[in-house]
Structures are given as C-alpha cells and as structure tokens.
Amino acid sequence: MKKQRPVNLDLTTIKLPSAGKASILHRVTGVAMFFALIFVIWAWATSVSSADGFALVKDIMQGAFGYVIALGTLSALSYHFIGGVRHVVMDMGHWEELKSGNTSANVAIGLWIVVTITLGVVLW
Template sequence: MDGPVKKDQRPVNLDLRTVQFPPTAIASILHRVSGVLVFFFLAILLWLLAMSLSSPVGFERAAGIVDNFLVKLILWGLLTALMYHIVGGIRHLIMDLGYWEELESGNASAKVSFIITGLLAIVVGVIVW
C-alpha cells in the first residue's frame, strides 16, 4: 500500500458555539423555539383569561396576579415569542408561495422579521407595563 494516504474528510470541530449560523438558520431555530414556548404557556394565558372573565372578583384576582413585575416580564416574553412566531409563520407562508427562496432574499427576510419582532416587542412592552 504505497499509494497516497486518504485524509479523513469529517469535520474536526463540532462545537456549536463556534459555528457561525446564517440569519435564515437562526430564524428557523427561533421559530421552532417560539412555537414550543407558545404551546406550553398558552394554557397559562387561557387560565388568566378565563379567570378574568368569570366575574368581577375573578378579574380583580387576575389583575392582581399580572400586577407582579416577574409575571409581567414572563408575560412580555411570552407575547414577544407569540409575535415572533406569527411574523416567522407569515415569512414561511410567503416562502411557501415561492418568494424569498434564494439565499440573499432569505437572509434579508429573516433580518426584517427580527426587526419587525423587535418593534412589536417594544409595543407589547408598552402595553404590558
């Protein structure tokens, strides 16, 4: 076996902290994460809604729960995740129609979805606080 030595072509470093993800990958991962968050925490929002609509006393109780700073922070995070999931879902629907499928337009649409979500997060923050 005097032939050339075959070099191993597998990646050497698989540390995800050092990998540079493109905006489209980040947008896709965040869309999945926001969907899971919304799925699990939607029950809490529905519970608060049901409590607030049950009676005037229930409304006061729900308002008292939401008046806590930590609860407001969690509520803001959840609503921001919901806004991102909606914006990302609209982006994916547009891509399903055949638009923004190229690398440049996909990256641009991901960045725009981040900006829109940031603006919506500010609006939600003003509403919550």
C-alpha cells in the same frame, strides 16, 4: 474500519446564516407559546371560578410577574406570526435564494424587535 467523524462537536464554532437562526427562533417561539398557553388556561379557569380567583389573577397580572408573562407571550406570538408570514411567502416561491432569504430573515427579526419594544412600552 475507522470512521472519520467528530467525537466532540463544539456547537459554538458553527455559524448559522440569518435564515437558519430565524427558522430556529420560529420553532422556539412555538414551544414558548405552548407553555404560555398553560398559564393562560390556568388564569382563565381561576378567574372565572370565583370572585377570589378573579382577584388573585388580577393581582398577579398587575405585578411584575404578570408584566413579564404578558410581554413574553405577546413577543413570542408576534415573532411566530411574523415568521409564519415569512414562511408562507417562501412557500409561494419568493425569498428562496440565499441572499433574499437572509435579508427576509433579518427584516423579520428586526420587525419583531420593534414590535416587542412597542408592546413593552404600551404594556408598561
């Protein structure tokens, strides 16, 4: 018996709708927040350990690396929150159709981009 299945699936040919991209992005930002939490816990533990530790964390956070970490963490948190609110609304029975689901996904992604740019300007 010969199975008719793809042997080498080219993932670049698959076109996901906006709702699928928003769902994957929600999962990715959840993982990103987990890894950002590792840095946050380290920075907190180091900063409260001694005056030198506080100075070290302060120097790191005032540099470019600290800006990228802070903006990345806040960006992931903001999308995860926006996507979470979208999922809660969908759980209540709204935006479940294909058109409204894609529209809400596009709005969530657009709002996330605006929030991230605003955070970048404020943190700068």
